Amino acid sequence: MMENQRTEYIQAEDYERSEGRRTQRNGYYERDLTTRVGTLELRVPRTRDDAFSPTVFERYQRNEKSLLASMLEMYISGVPTRKVSKIVEELCGKSVSKSFVSSLTEQLDPLVKEWQNRSLSDKNYPYLITDVVYIKIREDNRVLSKSCHIAIGITEDGDREIIGFMIQNEESDDTWSVFFEYLKDRGLKGPSLVISDVHKGLVSAIRKSFTNTSWQRGQVHFLRKIFSSIPKKDSKPFKEAVKAIFKFTDIELARTAKNVLVSEYSDQKKYSKACEILDNGFEDAFQYTVIGAGHNRLKSTNLLERLNQEIRRREKIIRIFPNRASTNRLIGAVLMDLHDEWLSSTKKYIKFDQ
Structure with missing residues (x-):
């Protein structure tokens, strides 16, 4: 499925000469995909322009963003970083380090700084x-x-x-x-x-x-x-x-x-x-x-x-x-x-x- 999607993205088969070709194939990279029935080890096709991404990861990326947002919400609610990592491990079967949770929370810094220094001139x-x-x-x-x-x-x-x-x-x-x-x-x-x-x-x-x-x-x-x-x-x-x-x-x-x-x-x-x-x-x-x-x-x-x-x-x-x-x-x-x-x-x- 991923190979077919790469072909559709490039708009050319292997070794095919085509005026409509968008880019070139560029081998594979390895990536794990965690599913409900276990973890799949995948060889993911990639392109030279690095713009291709198989649709199989779209839901994964949405879930990942939701998970990261939930981790931040736990942190704001007062859950210690050590406990956040344990909760994620129980939910996903994958462990995340305490240092990863700490580095994740640093994403809040620019948001807090912007809010902390916002203008007050438009109100009395x-x-x-x-x-x-x-x-x-x-x-x-x-x-x-x-x-x-x-x-x-x-x-x-x-x-x-x-x-x-x-x-x-x-x-x-x-x-x-x-x-x-x-x-x-x-x-x-x-x-x-x-x-x-x-x-x-x-x-x-x-x-x-x-x-x-x-x-x-x-x-x-x-x-x-x-x-x-x-x-x-x-x-x-x-x-x-x-x-x-x-x-x-x-x-x-x-x-x-x-x-x-x-x-x-x-x-x-x-x-x-x-x-x-x-x-x-x-x-x-x-x-x-x-x-x-x-x-x-x-x-x-x-x-x-x-x-x-x-x-x-x-x-x-x-x-x-x-x-x-x-x-x-x-x-x-x-x-x-x-x-x-x-x-x-x-x-x-x-x-x-x-």
């Missing part, structure tokens, strides 16, 4: 949610903790997008500034509100990088800090009063309730520290009521923390990344996957018309 992101997640990376036979800065943008239409991530050596004023400049270089316009928790150097970097931008302090962590400064015993009335303040979406009402609580409890020694924390951090914790029209999803970093959990789920399997390149590859692939999932959703994350 009035709300920016930022956070950092720490991962372990092996460098020069040492296991080091690295920071991965991540940003989510909320568009004017209420859609959420992962707009950037960057792996750096630490978390500081300088690294946050570098991260924000990276976003701005790609076309990010100054957001109206940046939502984050109190990370080292972050608030300072926001003020330096984004002028005329408000900072919304994550309320969940803020509440935890307040409650961590009071005794557990007999503190329920105080806790309930504080929680009631954080239910307001009108800053004036919230401020009035806060002032009443502070005046009532600040003279009590066991609540004085909590009242001080609440009073000092109140304005930053309620900026979403002024800038974000009181939308509850803008008062915390819960969205990004759920995203961080997806990264953590993969990290628990890998435990220690072998190098920075593999870290960028896997985290980037995971974030790309989630980003595409968000874009395909028909639901708005925030409905600004309400």
Whole structure:
């Protein structure tokens, strides 16, 4: 069959002189073809122009592409490369080395890099949610903790997008500034509100990088800090009063309730520290009521923390990344996957018309 197909491709029989001849025969090469009933050792005819391929391999090539795509999907889902090779061996009866799986995953690098550096200039992101997640990376036979800065943008239409991530050596004023400049270089316009928790150097970097931008302090962590400064015993009335303040979406009402609580409890020694924390951090914790029209999803970093959990789920399997390149590859692939999932959703994350 392959010989007949080569003859049809060349448009001439063996030793036939023909004006319609496309090319010349060029011997054979050996190739295995794995089928359901075993492996066939084939002598495959070839042509001098190297453009001929028997149709017997078309299905094989399609299956091979599907298999490679499935292997990449397993890797992105957090399956270790060693286990990927075992799964392929069980499915196909052929073993693939761990190093082959690793080299295959490198095909993701240009895709991740392109997505990581795509332009942001065609959209406005009035709300920016930022956070950092720490991962372990092996460098020069040492296991080091690295920071991965991540940003989510909320568009004017209420859609959420992962707009950037960057792996750096630490978390500081300088690294946050570098991260924000990276976003701005790609076309990010100054957001109206940046939502984050109190990370080292972050608030300072926001003020330096984004002028005329408000900072919304994550309320969940803020509440935890307040409650961590009071005794557990007999503190329920105080806790309930504080929680009631954080239910307001009108800053004036919230401020009035806060002032009443502070005046009532600040003279009590066991609540004085909590009242001080609440009073000092109140304005930053309620900026979403002024800038974000009181939308509850803008008062915390819960969205990004759920995203961080997806990264953590993969990290628990890998435990220690072998190098920075593999870290960028896997985290980037995971974030790309989630980003595409968000874009395909028909639901708005925030409905600004309400």
